[in-house]
Every structure is written in C-alpha cells, then in structure tokens.
Amino acid sequence: MHWRAIIRLFGLLLMLYSLSFLPSLAVALVYQDGQWSVFLESLAATLSAGLLLWLPNSHRESELSVRDGFLIVALFWALLGVFGALPFILGLHLSLTDAVFESISGFTTTGATVIAGLDRLPPSILYHRQQIQWLGGMGVIVLAVAVLPLLGVGGMQLYRAEASGVAKHEKPTPRIGETARVLWSLYFGLTAACALAFWLAGMTLFDAVGHAFATVATGGFSTHDASLGHYDSPLIEAIAIVFMLAGAVNFAIHFVAWRDLDVRAYLNDPETRVFGLTILGGSLFIAASLYWAQAYADVGSSLRHGTFQVVSIMTSTGFGTATFGDWPLHIPLVLVILSFTGGCGGSTAGGLKVLRVMLLVKLGVRQLFQFAHPRAVLEVKIGRRVIKEDVLLSVWGFYVLYIATCLLLTVAMMAAGLDLESAFGAVFTTVNLCGPGLGEVAVTFATVDPVVKWLGVFGMLAGRLEIFTLLILFMPAFWRQ
C-alpha cells in the first residue's frame, strides 16, 4: 500500500468536496432558513480535515497500484458518507447513526431515509440531501464505466470495449480522466434536461432541480414525504420514467448515441434491449394484475401505476406514487425480483445488473440443452459475442457472494429484532440500492434498532461497490504483500 499517497489523495478529495457545501450555503442564504452557519461549519470542518491529510503528504505523490485502487474506491464512499453527514448532525441534530445512514443512503444513491416530515425541513438541508445523491451518481458512473471493467469485477470485463470507446483516442493505458469528463458532461446534460422538464410540468424550480438530481442518479430522495405522489401528475411521472430509465442505461451507450446522434445505439446493445423488454413486459404484467384484482377501476390507472412502479423499482430509484397495501400479494414479489435484476451495467442503477442476469439465464438454458444433447458444443452468446467460460465463472462468483451477503444480512437483521418480511425488505432495498422496503421499513428506517441501521449501511456500501470491492478488504490475502 502507498499509504501516504492515498492519504494525500483523500486530502485533496475532501478539500474538493468541501466546495460542495457552497451551493447549500447559497440556498440557506436565499431562503433565509437559518442554516447558513451549518454549512459554513461543515465546509470549514471538511476543508480542515482535507488540509490536515494533505499537508504532511503533499510531496508523496506516487504511482498507485491496483490494490491501492480498491482501498481508494471503498474509502471514497465511506469517507464522503461521514463528511456528508455533518449538516444532518449540526442542522437537524440527528444521532451519528442516523446522520451517517442518511448520508450513505444518499451517496450510494439508495434513497432509504430515517427522516420523517420532509415537507417541514429547511430548504438548504433538503437541497444538501438531494445534491448528495447527484454527487454519488457522478462517482458511480466513473466507477462503473471506467474502473470496474478494468478490474474485471464479476463479469464487468465484458464492458471493456464500451469503456475504452468513450475516451476518443484509444491508448494502451485507459485515460480515466478524459472518460470521466465525457461522462460527466452527459450526466450534467441529462440532469439539466430533467430539471427543465420537471419545471415546465409545474414543479417549483427548487423541487425541479432537487428531483432531477435524484432521478438521473436513480437515487429516489424526494423533498416531500409523499415522494412523487405529492404532485399526483401523470406528466411529472412520465418525465420521471424517461429520466429514471436514462439513469439506468449504460452511460457508454448514451455516449455513442449522442456522438452519432443515432438512437439505434440503444437498440443495438443487447443489454439495453433486454432491459427495455423486461420493463415493458413487467409493466404490462403488473398493470394486468392490478386491473384483474380491481385495485384500480380503469385500464389507464392500472397502466400508469404499474409502469411507474416497475420503472421506479427496476431502475433502483425507489420513487413512490402509491402504497402496495391494497395490491395483490404476488406483485411485491415480482417487484423484488425486478429489483434484484436491476439496471444496466455502467449506469447509476443497483442490483445484479441486466447483463449478469442474462448470463445466468442463458447458462441455465444452455445446461438444459447440453443435458439433452450431451455431445453438442454449445456457446453462451451475448449478441454476437461468445462469452468465455472464465467470464461465466466470474459472474457466478459474483452471484454467490451477492446471495450470501443478502442471506447473512437478513439473518443478522432478524437477530437484531426485525421480523422476516421487514428484514428481507431492508436487505433487498439496501443491497439493491432501491430505497423503499417491506414491512416495518416499507417507508422509513427511522424506527428500527441502530444495529439494523449499521447493517443497512454495510448493505448499501456492499451493493454500491459490487460486493467484491468491499469484501476484498476483509481478506487477509489482500493485505499481505
């Protein structure tokens, strides 16, 4: 480990991050909500911490190894989670547990909350909360498009071609800096378009920007307790659907579509295609179930609520417009399965990712065929590309660790006092970065034991870091030279 170089980097990062309190400070001053000192103190504390880390190590710049990279990625979310919690402690007087939970939930773009009474919160705190999600989204598209494919986390090496296509001039060493700049331009453009659309559809400018932050990042935080249900507007829901989907598609594909000004980029990508068809099929199935069970009187309402819920859960955004309470019992289960499937790789979405689920299904079918025709040589293909066996095994390893993490977290949460449904709900919603759970945590994590909240923090970090990147830090082999 190049410890001092890592510490130097985090010093720089914290100093940079401290600037992100400035917009919140501006909001506090404009809305005169009395919170300006909170953000000034947070800024000062973060800047000082950054300087303290940086100064003694300012000359220790050095080449970082892959192992350093793992540590940096994992600490990045944990560290920003802690400093992003400052305004919740200083402004809302939340406990350390609650403040860190809320902040990590933001940075990982999960959107689970411990705060009730959002409508009465100071605007600057609300803004800070939305902005955390947006910054978390910025972090993750670079992680997912440029870093994970190189590390080859659980099949992510399949995205290498897409990743190297983003930086204009392909070079042996991937240029993460240039890739990041291109991705962030796209991300910024999508956010601006989303905010504009929300604003034109009738939101206040404040709400439009805040919800755009949470939509494109597939985060799901809202400035209202009733989430998007607050507006009861089909138009706003339709806009949210478009931009949630945009946030859950591989940003490298966005880049190609934008560069060539050609939407066929989406249709040509097997993962995006299957993602779209699953959203379509899932929406029709849920809408039909709702209509059949007479949860809604007309076809239109069934389609509206069915589609919104499917998109919101499968993209791992977690905006709500309706409660599941009156819905037929098998619907929540289908939504949970879609949540595990998740969005596309290289996006801000959580879950296993569509491509991995495609490989799972294709391998299951292949083994069945192989079994019927023992001598046939059958390949697993994605589009026209043949997937090698080591990649398949890599995806399998990912899958095993994902399931094992979920099972152990569920047992631990039950031991900490949750019932089965709530524990499972808390686990699927944190690990898949979704937001709303089931049972006791259907709406908020406010009432659960602190142990459950810390387990949730672990779940969110594990989900955001694609399990491997977090678990590897707990392996002695990683720390040995």
Next chain:
Amino acid sequence: MHWRAIIRLFGLLLMLYSLSFLPSLAVALVYQDGQWSVFLESLAATLSAGLLLWLPNSHRESELSVRDGFLIVALFWALLGVFGALPFILGLHLSLTDAVFESISGFTTTGATVIAGLDRLPPSILYHRQQIQWLGGMGVIVLAVAVLPLLGVGGMQLYRAEASGVAKHEKPTPRIGETARVLWSLYFGLTAACALAFWLAGMTLFDAVGHAFATVATGGFSTHDASLGHYDSPLIEAIAIVFMLAGAVNFAIHFVAWRDLDVRAYLNDPETRVFGLTILGGSLFIAASLYWAQAYADVGSSLRHGTFQVVSIMTSTGFGTATFGDWPLHIPLVLVILSFTGGCGGSTAGGLKVLRVMLLVKLGVRQLFQFAHPRAVLEVKIGRRVIKEDVLLSVWGFYVLYIATCLLLTVAMMAAGLDLESAFGAVFTTVNLCGPGLGEVAVTFATVDPVVKWLGVFGMLAGRLEIFTLLILFMPAFWRQ
C-alpha cells in the same frame, strides 16, 4: 423414443408395484380395521393396469436410450404417485387432488400432508402411507447413486467414482442391477436396525416399523399428528437423529464403510465431513440462540430441541418435536437455509446437496482470491480432486434452474392466494422435500386451494428429479429426433 418398450416396462413395474398392497392388506386383516377391500381393490386395479400395458407389448423388449431413461425416471414417480393414491381415495374418500398430493408427497419422501387426525386413521392406511415413503426412498437411492451420476445432472458426474465402486467388478457398462441389489441390502439393514431401536426405546412394533420407514427414507410421515413430539422421549429423538443422518449420507459411502468395516470411510469423504460439521455448527448455533432468547430454561433442552430440528430439516426429513412459534425470529430463516443446503448426494435427502453448496462457496471464495491476485492460477478442489470448469458450470446451471423454479412457483402460489410467507414456505418445503412449511402450510396443506396443491406436486417432483430430469421433458429439443 422406444414407446412400446417403455410401456412394456411400466406394465411390469405396475404389476410388481401391485404386490406392495399385500403388506397393507395383511395389516388390515390383523388389525381388523375394515379396510381389506380397499387394498384388494387397489391391488386388482394396479395389477390390471399393469397387465393392460404389458400384454400388447410383451415382445417389444429393446435397448433403451438415454432419452428413454429420462422419460422412465420422470414417469416412474408420477405413475406410482397416481396408483399409490388409490387407497386414499377408496379408503379415506379424499378428492383426487388430495390423494395424489399425499401419495406424491410420500413417494418423493417429502412428507407434507393434507390429512389431519392421523391418530384416528385405520392402521392399514397409516401403514400404506409409511410404506410409500420407504419405497420412494428405495427408488431414489438407485436414482441418485447409479443413474444421475451417469447422466451428469448438475455436477452429479462427480459421484461417478463412488457409483462404480459399489458394483464389485468394475466394467465399462455400469451394472445398475447389481448396484441396486447392494444398495437395497444396506437400506433394508438400516431400516431393520432403526425399527428395532425404536421398538426397544418404547414404541409399539407398528409405530416402530412405520417410523423406521419414514426415518431412513428421510420422509417424515408419522402415524401421529404430533409427529415424534407424541413420545416426548429424548431416547427416541436420539435414535431418529442417528438414522435421519444415515439416510442423508451417500449410500455409496455407507457401502465402503460396511465393506471395509471402517468408519473412516465417512471421515475421508469431503462431502460427508462438511455435512457433519454443518450439522454440528448449526445445532450449536440454534441451541445457543434458543438458550439466549430463553425459549427453553436450561442448556439441555435447548441442545435437545436445537439439534433435533437442525437434523430433521437439513436431512429434509421434517419430523417435528416442537413448534417454532415461540422461537426467536432468525431461527426459521437459518433452518430454511439449511433446508436448501440439504443432505449429501447419493442419499434419500433433498435440497441442493452439500457437495453442490460446497462448490458454490468454494467458487465464490476463489473468485474473490482471483480478484486479489489476477495472475494466480487457482483451482477449485474437493478433497484432493481438482474440479473442472465444465463441472462447475454444470452445477451453476443446476443452481440457476433451482432458484428460478422456486421463484416462479412462489409467484404462482401467491397468485393462487397464499401470502408471501406461506407461499415461500410451501415452495421451499416441497422443492427441498422437507415437509413442514411456514405460515398457512406450517403443519398441513389441507386448507389451501387445489391449485396450490398441484403446484406443490410439481415442486416435489422437480425437487426429487433434481429439476433437470423434469424440466428436460418440457423442452422441444428433447422430443425432436
């Protein structure tokens, strides 16, 4: 397909099976419970059906292909299930649905029931019910030791060495007949020893034989509604533990231990070793949880109930001595995970099987190591044997299909009206061949919708036939020439 040869074989099989009604007939006559005509009619009907199938095809004997083998194995359980249901229809006037459910539950050694008031049932019907499980166990050890390893179902090819070791003189063509004879001698010996032990421990001879049938077959049917809890005897529970474990160990290993009169055969087998350690660890964990939650006042009771429950669920037997109602909430979940793990391959137990779970875990860990050391060449090993990648992929395919089957069945059962907990309970207990479920089906399937019962029948057959062998029949590719 050699249809007429297959039909001829089933004719012979049914004629043979019709003889199994004779012991029940004898019980009816000895206990004078008025059911003798039921068994005479069942015998006559089964014998006639067998003759009807056999006579027109008696000269159509021919070499059977592997494809024929799949059909025979799948139809074997379905067909015996239907004819084994006759006494339930004729004697207890159950509906066709209920009778077939009960019979398939017996033949697959699941042990889920739709009958309440067992203590008041005619002895001959009770005997028939226990005997079904024993016969199902006979069928499955031959299937699991001699047939599945040759077909290579989801990693079962790993058992080929053990399988060929059972028949004394190794030959290129495996001699299923000789293997079956050896296995059945062992099975018969274990059953006799179990019955004797139960009898000496205080059961009536009738109960001792009946429970021995259900114990060695890891079936779990009982002649009392309170199951083994009826006796409230630590000695009887200890005997049941020993023989449930025996039923859940690979019979090829039993054979080696018996041939060499050396218990090290068990310790030398990696799967049996891990199985034993999991049982030990699971029992201690559950006992500690029970004591910690003060579900039982003393350490002894906690250990007694914890161990029995772990053995009963993990061996997929499903005998009960206590209800989970007062137990801490995470215990049922741990038991469900153990139930999915299941017993060893080549045994009468259900579940994924210990060896497959070992491969799942080892691959997960290997991928994590590989990730920390990208250039290392790491092998997955069971004992000293290196597992090839095609076997790993075959196990993965199995796992995917297993999970997919469980998820789809759960959704279907919820659509048929069960709540989430009950649907999940009904699925895990049927597919894993366990017996008792959760929620509405915690004790009996009597009250659920007929659709749920038929879904349960499908689940039990899928579990018994290791998914592949059943699903392959639904593939067009299988039926094409």
